[in-house]
Amino acid sequence: MSSSAGWYPQPDGQQRYWNGIQWTDHVAPGVVWLPPLDSGPPEFTAVRHRRNHVVAGLGIVLSAILVAFAVTQALANFTGPPIALSVLKVVNLTVTPSSGYRLDEPALLLCLSVAMILGVLGLLLLVTRVRFLGLIWRLGALASITLPALLAISHWRFISDPTSGLKEGTDISFAGQGLAMLADGARGLLWDITPGIGLYLFTAGLACAVLASLVPAIRREESMTVTANR
Incomplete structure (x- = not known):
């Protein structure tokens, strides 16, 4: 050496x-x-995992707007002689002053209430950062659209096959004459039944709520400097 x-x-x-x-x-x-006398406490970097439901929240808010607007529009278009009110009542429709055919008052209030619930759940999703809490709001949105979804399905079935739709929703004491006239005249003879713009928007709003509820949360990592206590 x-x-x-x-x-x-x-x-x-x-x-x-x-x-x-x-x-x-x-x-x-x-x-x-020995560390310098003027040095501070040691520091280290920690990583925090955070989730947000912005996409799902915006989608559900959009679905609420679509549903609320759609149910105020015509869900079905009838061309031909006037339809008996007893026939319309079976499929939850009513005649408006503008000669349109939209939801009757009970069904309208139900759908507007669902739209309000969807709006609240969507806003909750926008601000939720707690794990598993967003899942509760998503399940709530899916549960709230159950009845409106059944209502939309019944209207699509009625438009595609009016007589079957009326028979399923009618008891034996129903005025058979009006049903027979509709059965004989549906699809081009006396009446032509087509979906209205409201039914398209209503269906789109419900589909938007389903898709938005299934969108996964966005995960983000945040780095932060933590000072250790002496």
Whole structure:
């Protein structure tokens, strides 16, 4: 070993003196590193995983707007002689002053209430950051559209097959004459029944609520500096 004389660290943590030729018997304590007196507490970086439901919340709010607007529009278009009110009542329709055919008052209030619930759930999703809480709002949105979805399905079935739709929703004491006239005149003879713009928007709003409820939450990692306590 050829190096300049001086103190050198040893495996046991002490220092030993090298005179430039050989090791001597002189030893000294090892050097202990101390942090500067003015240094602060140690810091480290932590990663926080956060979730947000912005996409799902916006989708459900949009579905609420579509449902609320759709049920105020005509859900079905009838061309031909006037339809008996007793016939319309079976499929929850009523005649408006503008000669349109939209939901009657009970069904209308039901759908508007669902639209309000969807709007509230969508806003809750926008601000929710707690794990598993967003799942509750999503399930609530799916549950709230159950009755409107059944209502939309019944209207599509009635438009595609009016007589079957009326027979399923009619008891034996129903005025058979009006039903027979509709059965004989449906699809081009006396009446032509087509879906209205309201039914299209209503269906789109319900589909939007289903899709938005299934959109996964967006996960984001946030780095933050944490100061350890002494």
